[in-house]
Amino acid sequence: MQQTDHTPAIDRMHLVEGLGKGLRVIEAFSDEFPRLTVTVAAERTGLTRYAVRRYLLSLVHFGYAATDGKHYWLLPKVLRLGQAFMEGARVPRLVQPFIQRASIQCGETLNVSALDGHEIVYLSRSNAARGASIGFHQGARVPAHVVAPGLAILSTLDDAALDDWIAGHSFASFTGFTLVEPQAFRDSVVLARRLGYWQADQYINFGLCGLSVPLKDRRGRCEYGVSVTVQRLAYPDDQMVTRLLPVLQEVAETLRPII
Template sequence: MNTPATHTASPMEKRDWIAGLEKGLAVIEAFDDQHPRLTASQAGARCGLTRTAARRYLLTLAHLGYVGSDGKLFWLTPRILRLGHAYLESARLPRLVQPFLQRIAGGTQEVAYLGVLDGDDTVYIARSGAMRHMNTGYMLGSRVQAQVTAAGMAILAASGEALADAWLAEHTLSSYTPYTIFSTELLRTELAQVRRQGWALSEQQLELNFRGVAVPLLDRNNALHGAISITMPINQESSEDATKRVLPVLQEAARGLRPLL
């Protein structure tokens, strides 16, 4: 059976749990694009800590160089990128898939991605694109709600009906454009179609005038590792023409990766 490429917490003994580490990471995750600078009180409110406790974590992070401060407000510094860079440098999957993404990008002149599922989101952990596209699309580490991306749809569908239904039951769907599917029943129907055909097409779900095409990455035992995808402007190209142009390239790459995963 396929398994979704998402994080699931492993059981652990209570004596092995380090609560301070959990709280420190929660403080880091309190910052986002809507909250780039926070007071200790605001950070504490966002991660369930008192102002005093949040301030101690923030001051420790500042001492280590991961947080900057003017004495009142706190913000993340570029050093925080060391954490994500450590994953990209050490993880096998992005390094394995990268040459295939380069071939996809070269063969289609579009931006190619490797995406995995983490909770609500598709997370992009590798990309390659033609020079004219390198400053567009998703950056490494970008997180986008799964159901509005072709990669997320491919992963959810390939996870199997039971696991996809469980994901739908646990997540709140958001609408981003007039075309976004945010009805659970409509999305379930769409996932069934993706599951039958083995690939996903997503059009204007997150951003107007953009489409994505994706195929799941399965190994020789049919275990699911993520999805490879292409994102492109719609322009004057029809859905049928775009799919005919890029889908065979994605499918060929997925077949080539299958024995290597």
């Protein structure tokens, strides 16, 4: 996750710059760029071709990537990096029984997610009582402006931090309902701040709606959100808020003293 305002600052003299650059090379791979040449990797990381080639060859040597001599791609071993976080992080493990209990109560799949820069990453997921569960799998990453947890978590920022975030965000459109105008998005986040929750109506997929509340710790700080995604037709009018918001609020209030 990104460094938060209560993370101690680290003197740059103690940093291993090469490690940071190597991680940038790993992060250069994506759905759009699953296979990279040295040139493309250099463009995406801002590093020199010489440096990128060394990092890519190192990834190949240590089993994290493969190459055909021109293109490079990641191997499953790289998943160990994310799995180490999932196994070692306290909050994803802590919230699991609580969201599982709430899922049984309401019959829907619940998620706990975090804001990582300009993306929401889903960390924990319950198993819905229904045969088919809807929503994002554990580890999924999506642009923060298209899902309810994004606006719910951003609503806890002060105005200056929110403005900085919006200024650096790319508002891609997924459906005709996606909030793509920065001012309209800001207005929605401010409204979410007043409401204490946010409902995302078909922002990323037609027919799907999300509902989320901020998951604050005992000091009132917020790094996570708890949410639910449902079929829009299953909750006409304001039934989604009426029936599911109390469930999410109860989870958030129960977890607040212990996270």
